[in-house]
Amino acid sequence: MTTSRSELLQAFDDLLQPARFKDYGPNGLQVEGKADIRRIVSGVTASLALIEAAVAAQADAIFVHHGLFWRGQNGTVTGWMKQRMALLLHHDINLYAYHLPLDAHPTLGNNAQLGVQLGLEGVGCFGDNNLGFLGQRADGGQFDHLAALATHLEFKLNRPVTQVGPTQTAIKKIAWCTGGAQGYFEAAIAAGADVFITGEISEPQAHYARECGVAFIACGHHASERYGALAVAGHVAAQFGLEHTFIDIDNPA
Template structure:
């Protein structure tokens, strides 16, 4: 990491909010600054989830702030600060580290978001304008990638992400139009079908989706929640750090889910 000058906690928040525009989304928890730490930030660590392992790694890296996709607070959760919540919060507070979290805004950013970054790595060319969006709050990405078969595309996803995937499809099915929504977006499958997709790529698969795939003839590739969402926080962290002159480090805490 290079030498840099500190920026205020609020300046970093303003840069992240300006880039990701969280006010445009109905989300499952608070976006933005979730835990207040020191007033000035020099080193920013990005990661997928605000786990204890990531927090400890950020402390070891000398971070003043952490940017994640999955924060600490979610709608409907138990509000008591005990167990794992106490452990995570106590580490952040003891080391005066700011925690910034963006959920749906970080999925949806058209260039740096999880969906756009995964599509770029898989060679999926997004359709222009509104034709390139589908699903609730237009979070899903629709694009094109010619593949010899569903099996060939599944192998390509495995090689790109470095992990095995679940494919539900006739292996020889030709693929051109790709619908993609990272993480736990199983519920977007029917919208992907309605949008004319040949394949839906997401992180997870639930029992009903396998039946839908077989009955509708649309391929389904589940490539892991964590694996599909490793790229958005990394890209946003790098962009904001470059704009503000901060040091930035992405830390990937492996997760088999």
């Protein structure tokens, strides 16, 4: 089965409601390709490697979290930008990208899907646009100490994590926000979390964790955001009867 480029864009917009967000770049169709779409490839970032994999998979559209265009770019199409755009345009592939809207979707977004992967149940939100999730273990239990939660994360994400903060305190109230959300740590502390999980850590967060008695875990930007694009693209592809493949281009960051 096929659908049109515009129908697919409308379906993504209806689901993710990008107009609600003041974002760091454009959400929606970033590069226009062929009018009719039969096969979608999804991934985390519109890297050259993902575009090459989509070409090999004969995709008509790519759906990602990290697109090509961001606030503050100089606007030139040179170097890596030329390589990526040239490949998309040569093969007439549509590129759809959704940043904060993909993080925030209550069931299919990055935060919700990371919770599913980790066995966490969200019971509230915090931070700008309510992007941060606040919850607990879905089974109602707790982690006896920070190392137990860190080991659980490393097993589920197949990635080493960075952990800072109290090591022996039991952890029940868990806050999380995927990607580069280390700036949400103070809001998580104010929300009463025992631990905050995100993708990255910067210099100040280690001090906040030690001084406020709230643990901080950085599990990798890419590792924390591997699940939303898969879920959203899969959902919309099923809606139209399209073929869909998620391709994970590994990134240690």
